[in-house]
Amino acid sequence: MLAYRHGFHAGNHADVLKHLVLTRVLRYLGEKDKPFRYIDTHAGAGGYLLKGAQAQKTTEYREGIGRLWSRADLPPLTADYVRLVQEFNLQPDENGQAPVLEKGMTPPLALYPGSPSIARQLMRPGDSMRLFELHPADARTLATHFGGKNVQVINEDGFAGLKGQVPPTPRRALVLIDPSYELVQDYGKVVASVRDAVQRFAEGVYMVWYPQVSRVEAVQLPKRLTAxxxxxxxxxxxxxxxxxxxxxxxxxxxxxxxxxxxxxxxELAAELPFLVDTLAQFDDASYLLEEQPA
Incomplete structure (x- = not known):
């Protein structure tokens, strides 16, 4: 588990889908005056340098956020997400200098925000964050950049730590569960963690990301979560x-x-055809969208 570093994959097509959906869910929670808590079980480093050695080794971001970066025809949800990533690229560097752009110009794509950074951009003063990260280097990076009375960075296993976070006070929360799934056991841990959390806090919003890979556990995961x-x-x-x-x-x-x-x-039904066309790397690219209303 500790071998995984998201810097190699930051900004790829999987991040695009995850963070577009995350942005919309957080916007929705922010429409009510009552505060909420954002709980991230696998928070990562919080941000990634796309010109760094890890991202440049794979350059996966070029087939993800890179394909959306300068387009002027983005549909609303996609445009909102891309604006957040662009704003993240306007933050000051280690010398305190932020990029200076003329009106209407797009900043260079140099940084990619992790899920905690997306959340921080959308959270209000009364909202709170609980960020779990087991990798010691990434946990130190999180602790350096995510301070404040309403933020806790916890260098622990997020699967185990989630039990102590639900139900929160007040009883509004979004829980993001997105392990690397490098270990096949992670699929079972996701199901067990969600089952336990829902029993404790049924009204919470739970968002589970998973990779589409050639593993039976990946295919079965959505079916197991429906129950x-x-x-x-x-x-x-x-x-x-x-x-x-x-x-x-x-x-x-x-x-x-x-x-x-x-x-x-x-909302997603209106956006997904555009994302398929834009991010497709082969002719038979597709999407699936299904729901069971309450």
Whole structure:
């Protein structure tokens, strides 16, 4: 588990889907005056240098956020997400200098925000964050950049730590569960963690990301999660690439949400054809969108 570093994959097509959906769910929660808590079980480093050695080794971001970066025809949800990434690229560097742009110009794509940074951009003063990260270097990076009275960075296993976070006070929360799935046991841990959390806090919003890979556990995961959703669910999957010659590789990804915003299905249905066309790496790229209303 500790070998995984998201810097190699930051900004790829899977991040695009995950963070587009995350942005919309957080916007929805922010529409009510009552504060909420964002709980991230696998928070990562919080941000990634796309010109750094890890990202440049794979350059996966070029087939993800890179394909959306300078387009002027983005549909609303995609445009909102891309604006957040652009704003993240306007933050000051280590010398305190922020990029200076003329009006209407797009900043250079140099940084990619992790899920905690997306969340921080959308959270209000009364909202709170709980960020779990087991990798010691990434946990130190999080602790350096995510301070404040309403933020806790916890260098622990997020699967185990989630038990102590639900139900929160007040009883509004979004829980993001997105392990690397490098270990096949992670699939079972996701199901067990969601089952336990829903029993403790049924009204919470739970968002599970998973990779579309050639593993039976990945195929079964959405089906196993449907049985845990007492108040409805939504499942979206984006397939943009082909497996390699041996049948392996990340061909797409999915997001499963328990207690989703009631508008999300309609909103994603309007965006997904554009994302398929824009992110497709082969002719048969496709999407799946299904739901069970509460």
């Amino acid at each position: 845990l959703a007492p108040k409805g669910w939504l499942h979206v999957r984006l397939t943009v690439a082909q497996p390699d010659a041996k049948g392996f590789g990340l061909v797409g990804s999915g997001v499963f949400i328990l207690n989703p915003p009631w508008t999300l299905h309609q």
